[in-house]
Amino acid sequence: MPDEIRTGTSSAYPIGLVLGLLFFESVLFLLFTTTRLDAWLYLTIHLSLCAMIAGIGFLPGRRFSSGNLHDKAAIGIQISLWAVFAGPFGAVMGLILIWPQRSDAAHDHLGFKDEDESDSDSNLARLDNLHGLMLDRRLRIQNAHCSRSLLDVVFEGTRNDKLEALSLISKRFTPSLVPALRRSLEDRDGSVRVLAATVLAQQHNMHTKRLGALQAKANAAPASADDWTRLGQAHLDYAQSGLLETSRANVELNQARAAFEHVEHTADPDPSARRPT
């Protein structure tokens, strides 16, 4: 069932029901006060109406509920109490109050939940919310105090811990891990120093090989804005990798600038190529 149709039904249905009930109860009460209807008959019709409306609310509520017995009982008790204290209007009131829950249940049941979760904005908002809760100390991660930062491990860990940390750094390298890597280069243990140097050299080689390949490609096609943009981006990535000394990073930045300037002056601009901001 499409979401918007089901939502439209959910808002139109109770209003019609309330108006219908108001009319029916007014007529019934008028007949009772003009003694055209006996008291016992008036009460029977009135209570039957309450039971019927409560049933209308309860049965679909059960169908859309999570299947939990407590949920079903809660729906039943809520509608019954409203009907007892406020007659058919109370039953309708109870129905309206539980309707949003039924809608959510139906929503999940029909598989709309995954679509919502795939929405990155929504996820970001939830993450932001979680982060806020953590900062407010309203949310705690179990055993979080046992976690050690990689920098702590390379400072204080055993030889095996340090080697394992460097292995992780190698496989999931980000510029923020460079301080841990550089600290490991000064470790007392030779094998730790060697692995740290190997990881560092591996990262350098990855960048230089990529740059070499992109440079060759760009040289082969001087008019390809796309190739020169990629080359510029590669220089930029290397400059921002945290691996380079300041002077070398500046050289890479200049190379990136030169590549982007080439893109701007190229005779055959590729519309898909845009200078990164």
Next chain:
Amino acid sequence: MTGAAPQSDVCLIVEGGYPYIVGGVASWMDALIRASPGLKFHIIAISIGSQPRVKKFVLPENVVGLTDVILDSCPIGRTASARDAHTISQAVQLIQTVLSGDVGTSFEKLIDLVRQTGFGQSALLDSRAAWTAMERVYKEVLPDGPLIDFFWSWRFLARSLLAIVSAQLPDTRVFHAVSTGYAGLVGAYAKHITKRPYVVTEHGIYTNERRIELSVSEWIYDAGTGGFSIGDSNRPARLSDLWLAAFINFSRVSYALADVITTQYGANQDYQRADGAPEDKFRIIPNGIDVDLYANVRRSTDPRPPTVLMIGRIVPIKDTRTFIVAVSLLKELVPNVSAILIGPEEEDPAYAEGCRALVAQLGLSETVQFLGRVPDVAEYLGRADVIALTSISEAQPIALLEASATGLPAVTTDVGSCRDIIEGFAGDPVVGHGGIVVDACNPKTTAQALATILLDDELRAEMGRVMRERVTHLYNKERITKLYENLYASLADNTQTEAVQGTYQPDPGKTPSSKVRGFADRIRAGRSAVLAPLRPFARFRGDRAGA
């Protein structure tokens, strides 16, 4: 496997090197063989099927045989029957123990079982019983990992063990593995079968090198099932754990069955000890070079710019990139500096190309020269002012020793025994520094160290003198050759060893270790006692152990 060899004195066992691959250990082996023309050598070269077996060395005349052991090719063996299921399960259990927690006994049991049953690939890898047993190992070792990855890893490791325990052994007096790992396993296998003495020499520590490879490798798939916690003994196993455990246990087996464990410098022994090597087997025998040859290299007096020399393959482990960046920084301090790179580039052409591109990018095309291989390195040593070595990993680099013998000061990274060579060590008869040791991957300090030496003539001369003296005293090829010859002789013929434990100083009066004495006593007790275990093996009928 190829080649039926005549009898030899020493069987050198090497993994992935001599005579097919050029490198430090391969050059060391070549030099060792040539330095002892009176000894006959046999080579066991371990490789994999896809590795090209084209000789990069001309084998010296005293090499009497070459046997190839191909790790990914083992005998098919006899076909298993339904009655063999229990035996196959036992064999797989033994393989698992050798790969994960052995101290030698399981390896010996595996050798015996394979020889008794005639099992090979057919029974132990391809049969239904082998699959069932492998599944059991999988559930124990990598329960959360992908079966397909475990299967291929297991298959390679198990097949390599079978290839080793069915390898053909030459008739030789002493087995000498030049590393642990697979070479060490072959040595251990030879020791168990022939009961001949077995020496293992480690230049670099095998388990450290494999650990580094595994840490940065991309070929080994890790699904992240092990999580990211460090130092957690309860974390789920990773595939890399299986490989690392195997390599560590290969070393343990090698150490357990070796009679003597040698290395070039003391720091290596800490790692060997940590991997379970018994202290009483330790010896230190450094590398040796032809000191006289290099001491006679004439220093060029022609006018020339200050020259920095780097000798080594253009490969990532030598960190040529750091050297090039260091030269660019050095140029700011010594503007007319010249840098010469000597070494082959074909091993990693992409890296070499990247280095050349870096030189161009840094505007050093006029400063840095790539010479590739040169016929006579000594010629360039005579025209240089300092040698640089920016390697990430080394043991005891021959190039550094050779340059030092000519009186060149050095700037090296703090790897292997470079610090010992440059700064000396406790008990070193030569006092003083012959250069400067710097951190790896640090172009700035490398450049500063090079500038310090290049800009100070007196300091350079003094450092050159210290280096020449130290190398002459400690790393003289004649002395080192004697150490090895005496070691072989002491193991085989009860000759006293000159190898010294804990110091580089020779000590002719030192008695052999208890293990060596035990071996010698057995020889004294009579030829028959030594030969008894060999009788089942007809090819050992020409044994010379008691000669």
